[in-house]
Amino acid sequence: MDQLSAHLDRAWDLAQRGDARGADMSARQALDLAPDSPEVHNLIGYVAALEGDCNEAVEAYQQAIFLDDTYIEAMLNAAELMVHPLGQLDEAMWMCEQVLDLTDYVDEVIDASLLKFEALVGKGEMDAAKRVLASLPEGPYESPTHNYLAGRAHFETGNREAARVLIEAAIEGDLRNPEAYYYAGLLCEDRGDRQNACAAFLRTRQLELEMGMPPWAPDGETFLKLTERAVADLPPELQTVLQSAELYIADLPGSEVVVDGVDPRTMVLVDAAVLGPEDEGETADIPSEQLRLRVFLYALNIMHSAGSLDAIGPCIREALVTELEVTLGELADELAEQLGTPIAEPSEPSTDEAAND
Template identity: 45%
Template sequence: MSEPIEGFMDRLSAHLDRGWELVTQGDLSGAMASAEQTLELDGESPDAHNLIGYIHAANGNLDMALEHYRQAIDLDEHYLEAMLNAAELLIHPLGSLAEAIRVLDQALESCQTADDIADASVLKVDALLQQGDRAAAAELLLGLPEGPYENEQLDFLIGRAHFELDQIDAATVLIERAAARPDASPDVLYYLGLLRDRQERNGEASLAFLKTRHLDGLLPSPPWSPTHGRFEKIVQAALRALPEGLTQRLEGNLIMVSDLPGLEVVAEGVDPRTPLLLDEMATTAGGEQQRRLFVYQRNIERLIRHPLGLQEDVQEILHRELEAHFNRPKDQPAGTKFSTKRQG
């Protein structure tokens, strides 16, 4: 290889490495500048398009992110990382499940290692489950290569898939192994809580959920997250836009917006990732119940599908969760959780 080509490739690698380093530091503007410098050197660099797609996704610009992932795949049809990034975005938050499965089928044809196969397969299992095809999901999970895997996170991802398929024994082994690591993520501990809840080991479930709530509180907000004051205005506008039947039931109630549920309510059994909590306070002299509606910004943001359409998404989430609360069975106590399943 000639010296000029070596120097050119070194500059490409330096800009890409710097871009990913800045992503890990949370400097998305600086990372984008490095990625764009890479494209200036080589307009057909799939690595640069993959990096730019990742930055756009982190900023909530999902359409641009997907476009750059597609360009990376067009430039290198075996580019596994770009395919997995695109599929993850298509599954959540975009919900384009058929396209995600098509991309993952292409990815599985390019997989070289057991880790690669497992990584692509658990994403496809997620997409199949969201499509309601539990049989196909279970069959795919059954065919995974046996571990151990180099990527320790796969224990959790495969364990979570087993849990969602109600394969509790298999889920227990993998989720417990993932939770035993000192660097276990809040997602791992959340699923440990779900597992213990399913096993009716209530004390252990509460402890896992309290740890989840603590670690969730340490995570940075997404770059597109609005200020507390702006989010309060978004919530107020969304509540005003609810159907009349719901607005009447909330009339006169105290609306409170905070980041996350307090540790004290999580200890009492409230889901640490519930987006809303309607708290029955007291009965007035006229016999009416007075309530406080708590809206949890960080948990709402976890469910947002289109960050650039935040107002519409918040309104949809509030509508769905309040409908579920008011239509709950009469023998189900209020103020614990809004959905029949905890928040994934």
């Protein structure tokens, strides 16, 4: 084995084990030996993605494609990141179409078609997405990953039976895919089978815990700083609400709340109660001093949704806004029903109040 092949093999082996730093060192050594090798640039891109730098990864994949304009693996790798987390949906679709023009190999056609499906869904073009899905060879497939991805796609388009067959095949082929168990849980929940849904969701949770954080995940202190910045970027009325809140960070929702019906992929859970007013028929706002609020952030789920280090802060902010607005709205409705009068949700201080402060 020559020196270049040795570095490539070692880098891929380390990358598959999740050792991003070691893989990067071997990949850079390979790059020094062969700066014009498309295989090396594809490897550089893979390692960059492993480290959470998706923009650098796409640049490396594009360099690999520049050096070999038939390099389908690099095209698929780039398209995957363009769909998520980068959201470059038009570019992803173009890349997938290049692959489909170049190959008739079934596995590559399935890969490209499923990525094109995701890009079309992201663009809101559901009819076109359904046509792409219908063009796939009939499953189940040899690859458990293809079974999972196609099963998820059928679930998203409402074809529950096709989704069930493919997701079951995905689990049979890979007993350690938390994504497949998650969709198995959704399918059980959809047909009212709460007991098996709980079992599937708990299995998802356990596998996610065993897999742990991605290599690019920040340490606890950095994650807390990102959370503080996300809170500081919230609308003023939500910042006010959070001033007296208790904030907790955990890896994932606990088993007990999953059994109670909380989605195991929840990023933020808000536990809120209003302390008064209690006079029947009274009209009141929900001022922050009357709120008892506990907010739970689930770091593993946030990493899963963010997909890269740069996206963590915006992901936390969006999840907080969504959950706080829903929770406070529900509290307002509940109080209005109890008191028999409209209740206003938390609002920003008036100009006069702000001036007095």
